[in-house]
Amino acid sequence: MRIVILSRNRRLYSTQRLAEACEQRGHEVRVVDTTKCYMDIASHRPSVHYRGDKLEGVDAVIPRIGASITFYGAAILRQFEVMGAYPLNESVAITRSRDKLRSLQILARAGIGLPLTGFAHSVDDTQALIKLVGGAPLVVKLLEGTQGKGVVLAETHQAAESLIDAFRELHANFLVQEFIKEAGGTDIRCLVIGDKVVASMQRQAREGEFRSNLHRGGTAKLVKLTPEERSTAVRAARKMGLNVAGVDLLRSNHGPVVMEVNSSPGLEGIEKATGKDVAGQIIAFIEKEARPHRTKTRGKG
Numbered sequence: 682m683r684i685v686i687l688s689r690n691r692r693l694y695s696t697q698r699l700a701e702a703c704e705q706r707g708h709e710v711r712v713v714d715t716t717k718c719y720m721d722i723a724s725h726r727p728s729v730h731y732r733g734d735k736l737e738g739v740d741a742v743i744p745r746i747g748a749s750i751t752f753y754g755a756a757i758l759r760q761f762e763v764m765g766a767y768p769l770n771e772s773v774a775i776t777r778s779r780d781k782l783r784s785l786q787i788l789a790r791a792g793i794g795l796p797l798t799g800f801a802h803s804v805d806d807t808q809a810l811i812k813l814v815g816g817a818p819l820v821v822k823l824l825e826g827t828q829g830k831g832v833v834l835a836e837t838h839q840a841a842e843s844l845i846d847a848f849r850e851l852h853a854n855f856l857v858q859e860f861i862k863e864a865g866g867t868d869i870r871c872l873v874i875g876d877k878v879v880a881s882m883q884r885q886a887r888e889g890e891f892r893s894n895l896h897r898g899g900t901a902k903l904v905k906l907t908p909e910e911r912s913t914a915v916r917a918a919r920k921m922g923l924n925v926a927g928v929d930l931l932r933s934n935h936g937p938v939v940m941e942v943n944s945s946p947g948l949e950g951i952e953k954a955t956g957k958d959v960a961g962q963i964i965a966f967i968e969k970e971a972r973p974h975r976t977k978t979r980g981k982g
């Protein structure tokens with residue numbers, strides 16, 4: 682197969698591993714910097730161009746689109762979808778997963794466990810919002826943040842009030858969430874491919890920190906998932922319309938709760954923690970599933 686990996690940097694661990702796995706399995710692979718692509722959208726023969734070449738006869742596209750270029754990355758991916766290439770994750774699903782509020786609404790509607798979460802716009806309802814999530818301690822999250830940036834713990838009612846008022850003053854969009862104290866600074870990353878969790882790890886925040894992101898100094902170890910955790914992760918990915926996803930869970934008193942569903946999960950942490958060839962499994966999934974024009978949305982939306 683002819684496979685394109687959309688990635689801004691071919692030296693990133695995940696990009697390298699995916700390219701390697703393509704080659705090992707006998708595919709022709711090209712790593713393409715998303716921001717340097719341009720496209721012909723209005724003709725009868727839609728096309729994507731890169732460094733003077735027209736990218737033709739592409740069977741499958743692996744999007745590794747960073748949060749900062751979601752808009753343009755999704756547009757390029759959509760163009761490949763219009764041309765009939767099979768996207769590992771569809772543009773519509775990626776765009777959806779990048780909006781934290783929208784994602785939580787989709788998951789809630791599907792009956793998937795979530796932390797109590799509130800969102801408001803007007804300046805008058807700070808108290809009601811705090812009450813909605815069961816009072817302090819609570820977590821406030823900027824909707825635009827990634828890798829734990831913009832995720833703040835307010836330990837007391839007063840801190841929660843000042844924090845919410847400050848974010849409002851800045852006209853920022855944010856969520857207010859029940860603090861899952863019993864998770865003890867750990868979360869679980871489940872790597873879902875299709876209808877299976879193929880690898881999982883528990884991440885532990887460093888001393889004095891409640892955010893367990895590896896980028897924030899968290900450490901990873903193996904974890905055995907319960908059947909309920911497994912099915913929650915698989916359902917969350919499916920409801921978001923993602924074939925491959927990193928689903929982050931917290932172990933709460935009321936069962937597993939989903940914090941986030943990531944459409945471009947990093948492979949380094951999870952492959953190193955589990956010793957599994959996740960990249961190889963992703964390419965095997967593409968081999969099994971890819972057909973021309975096989976998308977649910979066909980580049981719409």
Ligand code: ADP
Nearest residue numbers: 820826827828829830858859860861868892893
């Ligand atoms: P980001 O998308 O920026 O990584 P997350 O929402 O995943 O932000 O939060 C970052 C980390 O903070 C999580 O991995 C988790 O360890 C911790 N965390 C987030 N929300 C909660 C919560 N409601 N209760 C307890 N810990 C949380």
